[in-house]
Amino acid sequence: MRDLLPYLKLYKKHWFGLSLGMLLSFATLFASIGLLTLSGWFISASAVAGLTIARETFNYMLPGAGVRGAAMARTAGRWGERVVSHNATFKLLTDLRIFFFTKLAPLIPGKAVNIRDADMLNRLVADVDAMDHVYLRLISPIVVGVFGILCLTAVLCWFDLTLGLTLGAILMLMLIVWPLVFYRLGKENGESLTLNKAELRIKTLDWLQGYSELTLFGAESRYRKAITNAQTKLLSNQLVHARISGMAQGLLILANGWLLVLMLWLAADGVGGNQPDPLIALMAFATMASFELLMPIAGAFQYLGQTLTSAKRLNEVILAEPEVTFSAQSATHSNDYSIKFNKVSFAYPDAEQLALRDVSLEVPAGNRLAIVGQTGSGKSTLLQLISRYWDTNSGHIELAGTDIKNWSEPQLRESTSIVSQKVDILNGTLRDNLSMASPNASEEALLNALKSVSLSHLAEDNGLDAWLGDGGRQLSGGEKRRIGIARALLHNAPIVLLDEPTEGLDKNTEQQVMSLFEQHFADKTVIFITHRLVHLERFDAICLLEDGEILEFGHHSNLIEARGRYFELHQTL
Numbered sequence: 001m002r003d004l005l006p007y008l009k010l011y012k013k014h015w016f017g018l019s020l021g022m023l024l025s026f027a028t029l030f031a032s033i034g035l036l037t038l039s040g041w042f043i044s045a046s047a048v049a050g051l052t053i054a055r056e057t058f059n060y061m062l063p064g065a066g067v068r069g070a071a072m073a074r075t076a077g078r079w080g081e082r083v084v085s086h087n088a089t090f091k092l093l094t095d096l097r098i099f100f101f102t103k104l105a106p107l108i109p110g111k112a113v114n115i116r117d118a119d120m121l122n123r124l125v126a127d128v129d130a131m132d133h134v135y136l137r138l139i140s141p142i143v144v145g146v147f148g149i150l151c152l153t154a155v156l157c158w159f160d161l162t163l164g165l166t167l168g169a170i171l172m173l174m175l176i177v178w179p180l181v182f183y184r185l186g187k188e189n190g191e192s193l194t195l196n197k198a199e200l201r202i203k204t205l206d207w208l209q210g211y212s213e214l215t216l217f218g219a220e221s222r223y224r225k226a227i228t229n230a231q232t233k234l235l236s237n238q239l240v241h242a243r244i245s246g247m248a249q250g251l252l253i254l255a256n257g258w259l260l261v262l263m264l265w266l267a268a269d270g271v272g273g274n275q276p277d278p279l280i281a282l283m284a285f286a287t288m289a290s291f292e293l294l295m296p297i298a299g300a301f302q303y304l305g306q307t308l309t310s311a312k313r314l315n316e317v318i319l320a321e322p323e324v325t326f327s328a329q330s331a332t333h334s335n336d337y338s339i340k341f342n343k344v345s346f347a348y349p350d351a352e353q354l355a356l357r358d359v360s361l362e363v364p365a366g367n368r369l370a371i372v373g374q375t376g377s378g379k380s381t382l383l384q385l386i387s388r389y390w391d392t393n394s395g396h397i398e399l400a401g402t403d404i405k406n407w408s409e410p411q412l413r414e415s416t417s418i419v420s421q422k423v424d425i426l427n428g429t430l431r432d433n434l435s436m437a438s439p440n441a442s443e444e445a446l447l448n449a450l451k452s453v454s455l456s457h458l459a460e461d462n463g464l465d466a467w468l469g470d471g472g473r474q475l476s477g478g479e480k481r482r483i484g485i486a487r488a489l490l491h492n493a494p495i496v497l498l499d500e501p502t503e504g505l506d507k508n509t510e511q512q513v514m515s516l517f518e519q520h521f522a523d524k525t526v527i528f529i530t531h532r533l534v535h536l537e538r539f540d541a542i543c544l545l546e547d548g549e550i551l552e553f554g555h556h557s558n559l560i561e562a563r564g565r566y567f568e569l570h571q572t573l
């Protein structure tokens with residue numbers, strides 16, 4: 001149950017709508033019970049009056065008006081209750097989604113990467129949705145049920161103390177027993193229902209995303225079978241769920257019947273010490289109607305297992321501590337955007353080896369540094385530390401003379417342009433894909449950036465409205481990289497970090513990209529990662545990484561002269 005606490009706290013903000021919903025629900029039930037009770041008594045009383053002399057004096061008007069009033073109140077109340085409580089619940093769910101997202105964002109790319117995309121989506125959609133059960137199916141019916149039973153008991157006690165207390169006690173007992181029993185019965189099935197629902201989505205997405213690859217390797221039918229299996233499991237969970245729901249309702253109706261027999265038997269000798277009269281009908285109909293209070297909770301508690309499982313799955317994200325926290329205030333720093341690594345060591349979580357060991361390195365403002373080394377030597381890790389994807393284990397990094405930990409996130413993002421090794425293309429227009437780096441850039445600026453990276457042909461047919469990504473134009477690896485470079489040009493930050501931007505480009509384009517440095521990155525502090533040792537003469541310094549350590553450092557000509565490892569690698573080109 002403690003798993004629900006973070007969500008119950010969110011209720012505070014919407015307390016008014018939620019309490020109003022309960023109040024209306026209470027009024028509706030009261031009108032509904034009143035209607036049946038009153039009309040039961042009214043019909044028998046009129047019949048009795050018709051047979052006796054009382055027909056002259058019997059007041060038909062008041063109870064008749066009461067019946068009409070209760071009927072109208074029930075309809076209006078039901079409508080109002082649905083509008084108010086659903087409105088409040090939807091607002092609550094909106095808040096919950098935003099809350100979940102604000103907790104999720106800082107976890108990326110840390111721990112949360114261990115959760116697959118499809119699973120994360122399922123948490124964001126289905127598990128958040130499941131949280132509306134807490135209010136609509138559990139809290140509201142229980143609160144309304146308790147108050148309803150108390151009021152009904154009080155009213156009936158006014159007629160007959162024994163009958164009122166008996167009915168009240170039995171109803172209260174059932175209000176406690178039904179949830180307990182059906183929570184236990186539905187718990188295991190509810191848990192596996194939630195997990196199997198997630199499983200079905202994951203398997204289906206796997207199949208959809210990998211369809212062409214799976215077909216080529218002849219594994220398509222195997223993966224499709226996995227979907228069918230997941231579906232079969234889910235269906236059997238749903239079957240059990242439906243059976244338990246049916247049983248809860250059926251047993252409640254049975255209990256209602258027996259309770260009616262008991263009440264009739266107890267009331268048969270007369271209500272409140274009087275001779276048998278139409279008040280017996282009032283008691284009987286009140287008993288029948290009282291089950292309207294219990295019906296909503298009959299099957300509800302078997303959802304509790306599902307809801308708790310969903311809460312647990314959400315908590316895995318919500319309660320996780322982010323690996324990196326940004327400073328809330330902007331740091332003061334100099335206007336010379338230098339980069340300095342001071343004895344930095346870093347290991348990825350769960351990794352045995354250090355990805356970087358004792359790296360000390362300085363790039364003065366306006367200088368260009370090339371980092372070279374074989375795959376896996378730690379080059380990308382170096383950039384990820386500057387972007388604060390991770391924090392260093394020891395040592396520290398300074399940008400513009402200020403420890404990077406003191407920089408606020410917007411400040412850091414504004415000061416750095418990054419072309420990462422894997423450029424993501426958004427599913428959107430060319431304009432969307434470029435302007436994300438500079439939202440206020442003019443049309444002309446966007447087209448110029450495209451031209452600088454020789455991608456003008458993308459805008460030939462539909463201009464910047466050309467669609468990229470799914471359902472649009474597919475880009476080659478080289479084109480994606482150049483979109484990445486165009487974004488960096490548009491972002492126009494004083495520090496530029498590029499991770500193998502020339503990989504997969506032909507010689508001509510590589511040459512073009514390298515010459516961009518002269519034109520556009522002339523006054524910027526640049527770190528350029530590559531494993532191709534060409535055109536490196538024009539860099540101010542070269543740093544050779546091997547197994548996370550700096551092996552050699554210096555200008556191209558000096559390193560060649562030294563005839564060390566860089567020279568060796570250069571020879572094998």
Ligand code: ADP
Nearest residue numbers: 348351355373374375376377378379380381382
């Ligand atoms: P490079 O960019 O030089 O090819 P990386 O910096 O990407 O190398 O990786 C350095 C080392 O860290 C490699 O051994 C790699 O397997 C490991 N590594 C990279 N990313 C992760 C990660 N997210 N989790 C665990 N290990 C990682």
Ligand code: MG
Nearest residue numbers: 379380381421
């Ligand atoms: Mg890399």
